[in-house]
Amino acid sequence: MTTVCFACVQNAGRSQIAAALFNRLADPAKARAVSAGTKPGPRVHPEVVAVLREVGIDLGSSSPRLLTHELAATAHLMITMGCGDACPVVPGLVMLDWPIPDPAERPLDDVRRIRDEIRARVVALLQERGWAAA
Secondary structure, three states, X not given: XXXXXXXXXXXXXXXXXXXXXXXXXXXXXXXXXXEEEOOOOOOOOHHHHHHHHOOOOOXXXXXXXXXXXXXXXXXXXXXXOOOHHHOOOOOOOEXXXXXXXXXXXXXXXXXXXXXXXXXHHHHHHHHHHOOEOO
């Protein structure tokens, strides 16, 4: 089982979207995703909850969590989205950066575009690595 950690600053937007979509689209026998942030916010952004609900994913009870060195060390791959140098460096951990805008306090149409961009990147990653659900 491969674990992918999606990380952003607040763990209230981009990384939550990415982990939720990844877990929806991945073969659960091959890979799973977790998400965390370097400075977790108090809650998942309401606009993120709304646009994920539109695609059948409920993040209403999700809470942001802190990206610790220990959590990062459980991952095989870390994908960062805006946390830059604040993300822990773990020897041997493959890291990718997805430059995606923060959805916080943006209009729903913008957040939908961000959701769809993240979905496209997740689908490409799953296909590239052979982790997509059948």
